[in-house]
Amino acid sequence: MLSQLTDLTTRHPRRFLWAAVLLVVAGLLAGTVASLAMTMGLGDYDDPASPSSAARRDVLAATGIDPEQGYLVLIRLDRALDPAGPPPAEVTRVEGLLAARPEVRSVLTYASAHDPRMVAADRRSTFVAAAVGSFTGNHERDAVAAVQDALKADPLLAGKTWLGGPTTANVQVSAVSTIDLAIAETAAFPILLILLLFVFRGVVAAVLPLIGAVCAIAIAMLGLAAVMPFLKLSIFALNLLLALGVGLAVDFSLLMVSRFREELAAGRDVPEAVRATVATAGRTVLFSALTVAAALATLLLFPQRFLYSMGLAGVLCTAAAAAFALVLLPALLALLGHRVDRWAPRRHGLPPRGRWYAFAHAVMRRPVVFGLAAAALLLACGVPFTRIAFTGVDATVLPSSESAGQVSRELAAAFPDAPGSPIRLVVTAPDDAGPALTDYATRVRGVTGITAVGAPERLAPGLWQLEAVPDGPPLKAAALSALDRVAALPAPYPVRATGQTAWFAAMQDSLGAHLPGALALLIATTLVLLFALTGSLLLPVKALIMNGLSLSAALGLLVLVFQDGRFEDLLGFTGQGALESTAPIILFALVFGLSTDYTVFLLSRIKEHHDAGLPTREAVAVGLERTGRIVTMAAVLLAIAVGALALSRLAFIKELGLGAAVAVLIDATIVRAVLVPSLMAIMGGLNWWAPGPLRRLHARRAEPIPLVVLSPDPKNTEVVQLR
Template identity: 35%
Template sequence: MSQRLSQILHRFRGPLLALWLVALVAAAIAALPLADRLSGGGWYVPGSDSLSAVQSMRSGFADRGASNLTLVVTDERNLAGSPEFDRRMSQVMREVTADKRLETTGGYGWLTLSGHSRQEFVGKDGRTAVTMVGLGLDDGTARRVLPDVQQEIDHRYAPQGLRVAMVSAGTFWGEINKLSAEGLQKAELITFPLVLLILLLLYRGVVAAVVSFVVSVTAIVLTFGVMSVLAAHVELSIFVQNAATMIGLGVSVDYSLFIISRYVDELTAGRDRTTALAIALRTSGRTVLFSGLIVVLAMSSLFLVDLNVIRSIALGIVVVVAFATLASVVVLPVVLHLIGDRILWGRLPLRRRTSGEKGRASGEHRRTAGERGHRWGSVARQIMRRPVLFLTLASAALLALAVPSLDLHTFTPDARIAPASSPVRQGFDAVREQFGPGTASPQQIVITSRTALSASPDAGRVTALQEQLVRLPHVTAVRSPLDVLRAVSPERPLAGLDAAVFSRLPGDARGTVDHYVSADRHKIVLEVIGDDYASADRSRALLDAIRSAAAGISAPGLHAVVGGETAEGADANTAIGDALPEVVAVMLAVLYLMLLVTFRSLLLPVKAIAINLLSLGATYGVLVLVFQRGLGAALFGFDPSDHLQNFVPILLLAILFSLSTDYEVFLLRRIREEHDAGADNTTAVADGMARTAPLISGAALLMVAVFGAFALTGIMPIQQLGLGLALAIALDATVIRLIVVPAAMRLMGRWNWWLPGRRPTPASASASASARASESSGRA
């Protein structure tokens, strides 16, 4: 089949090349608007209370809109109460809210109130004032529009001694989108030259290194084109672009490395291009196809998580790996057919090479490869002489690294992932500093009554709820219209919503009521201000208390839901936690069955899964030390927090099991080949290590370089993902493959290949030996 495929690719190389170029150009054009189409959303869980609360507040209120922001203005030259402060503050706020791009629907705060009512919206420094503004922009449009508006107003007013910031989910995610794009560009500037250098060292040839980039460019460009088309119709997270680039680049260079290396080996052994390519496809190509299928199936298990941000990232990775696999087994062979022996052009001189003759070069190549392989085989034999000692030491080291993972906590990103120099971050910080830590992210209770609240028999429950909320620990204030309404109806505040009574309130008081009560008087909002960041442990504990209190007012005609940034994160965590057992079960079942079919062994898949769990635990432990406990704050430039980003651990679980299984398959296929050829267990393991370890080490080095670049240049969630992947791959290529695998396989002995009912025949062994001899001839 491999021979026929090689011949077909050779015969139709022209049309296939033309089709590939057309697809590449079309995808590149389609990908141009991708960044503007990606969304900062995806954190809401369908059917959750936090989503219901947001949806309830999007319409029906006088000054709340499809999206909302808090306009924060600091006058560095004047103090509140002075005529100049009032003039400058009014002018700035009116000019900003009048911007047609914002589609302002209303406002509530310093700008709309007067006299003493304004004091609540003036900060502790006496220089900062805020106004809440409702916008007609949906979340996606707000994310695209607000960053440009923010940049303009920052440049316009900063020279006047005015710091103006728009604090909202739209501006925050718009800023994250911009930072994400900048981080991607920086990572690419670091990664591409570094990967090219590593490929030059691995291939020792310029043409082979450049050809590897064909696969990478193909996979990433085609993925971006598909994602851009999809993003025009469905919501996709802004993290898709970084994740797809990071995984796509790492996987594609690995896959191309496996195939090109085998192809070059066969060419230097004297085979023609068609035969060399057929052998490369039958060996490395089959491994690449199988590995790509494993990654796609394992990542597909993440679709069980009912959270769009995770499904978006999973989709991006699935698509980019599928294209990387397709490019490796179709596009790459076409290119190799076209260039043939020219893949050897631009060979870098080896230290032992004294002549440019092709035969001498081939001999040097085979001798150097054989020497490298011999060293790896010797290491494996040394380890297998004392398997218990080495397995114990390696396992103990990994378990020690895993200990901090027992303290792992997760939550959604907050404003602290933006740099302190960002105007958006400065706006969030100003609100927290001037009005209290929880003011920028209040916890909101939306209460809906079947009848008008003024006549509802359950109205007393609302009043009692506010009194209960004020007494909760970590609550600094509860904002509602009840205190204002008590001025006209002391005993039954909500009766003050009756039109006849409401009209007797002053204008500022009516504005306050309309901010918290819907126009039809069926919905009321209570805002609870805590004393910490939205993602802090105290805020999460407060959320539990608020939800418990809100549940207590439920009645046939009254319904309450709790929303806000903390509730959004808690619901997302719950969705991930609820889906995690299913994700793990499906993923492990897929991996076990795939490895069972591949190796025809019941126990080797179990060993592979157990080893991957050790590696994953160690990776989690290091991430907790670096990001949760702040040991890497100086290196990575972030503000320490008490949690990891909630999608990082589950993504690492799926990606690492997939990528580690790639190396497991590549190594064990070769060990199995040696075993079926008649070698004893120890010899099969040592020879398999000798033949694959140099390539696995090179592939791992490429991945570590790619993931490490994203860890140093991305925003915090991508930094966590990048560092986790780089660390895990480094552990896999060193501790796992060099120590744990040979030691474990030595101890398992004949049980490595145990399968009930399997009866290997001499003929099959002979056939395997013959195939091995055919495929390995010419190698040292």
């Protein structure tokens, strides 16, 4: 298949390149338009099938109020106010401004609620709360902007008011993420170009991977735009798409261009070099793309929009990067030919024995010692993962430059006794259930961790609500424990909980329920794909174990940094004492795919040389020599592209960037350079074992591969046909 595709692209390279230009332009335009319709609320984390989501929908239908939305306006005055007296003009003005908004359903001040806890201890600040309905499309963003503009435009309120609340926090988290990503990737591009110039020692060759990055991002954005009419997607999908698009396009292009230059240096003419490059490096890219896409596709099993949007963006991005490497890049190489080395100080031939070759043999002389040392180091790094704790996304993750973040911090500091985010107990009960529910409310009030319970309120025929206020922040352990105790309390009628605490608990339950299926799919697809690549049953199992070690080490380091709050000043974040719940799941899929990517890079080369007749140890050393520099530089480049997310001002985005970068670097160094040679040396010929029927099936599926075999003696380098 690859050979026919290569013949087609190299016969008509200009047609493919012009088609690519049109796709890129269409993708950038369509993706920009589609991004405006992407969602950005707490609903991105909901499981629609959870009881909490069902309760939320019932409340919304009965009252028009979305329990996950709302505004809070903090007002600071230059004079003291009297909680028992009439509200000052600023409070009245904010109340009227919010009440006039079409999305607002009710407004609450300390005067209308008769609640002095809504006034700060120094009596110079207060807040106004507004309940709102649901939003569609980008109306949430527009509504927040309109309220902010109105507050700034009013001379009485300008400089005295700050807009916060869940709705504002959702919009500002999205905006900060998008802005930070654009800045980070803009900063990463020049660094990538400089490193590519170092790797290729040629301007033309160095530019090709960056062209691939633009193509991959644009084509993936076109794919997202195509599915948007049928499927709602979260705006955060763009974070992964941009970072992964750059990283994988550079990765795949680096492998392809390096192999093309090898083939030219071996004496092939340009068409033969292109065909040999696609048959060898292209086959590796194909398997790498399949493994990465399969890993990220496991995110599609989760019902949360945030996760399946990430999974879809990752699959499309991987496919687009592979399409560039297998279709457009061969066309470019066919047109450039030897000019790929233009403006290069010198050409690269096939190197003889080098440092990677010598290092591999040094490891394989004492494989048990090196293997145990590497495994012990990774296990030690992973130990903190055993005490991981989780949290969600709310206004507390925002930097102090954002109004919702300021309001959240001010409320926590100046209004310690203010009513917190309640647990809404939605009860399906007949209209005459008032007395029974009053008794139930009394028992809920006696639950440890519940500070207050409101009177039962009939929302609609057959639907009631009680509001129970937990002790402490809604996403912390105390509130979650109180929710568990309330859920265990006998109730006279069916009860479902909603609100911020219940939402977070429902998300945790949903993630835990869907995780085993995702893990099973990930393991099964990885085993099948690596068997198809190597023809061995043991090599895929070893790859799974090594990937697990890389991932556990990366997650352990994340716990030390973000959960324990180390390096806060250096990385520019405030620790929350936990990791965001979806971050480990996304990292698992992403890191597992990228780790397998480098496994494919190395094992495919080792297998080529083993099939050419080299003993296992020699094939490992030669394979590491041929890929060591490429894999290391590819890991560094990918770590920069994906690790740029660590520059975000949002802690949960930092977790993704830093975790992926650390895992990739660990995998490309400790795992690939030490664990792989040591384990392959220990197992010897068993590395290639498979049952007879599977071995024959793999042999029938294999295609002839033209290979430049690097012998330990550079004079014996030759071209052979492999299966």
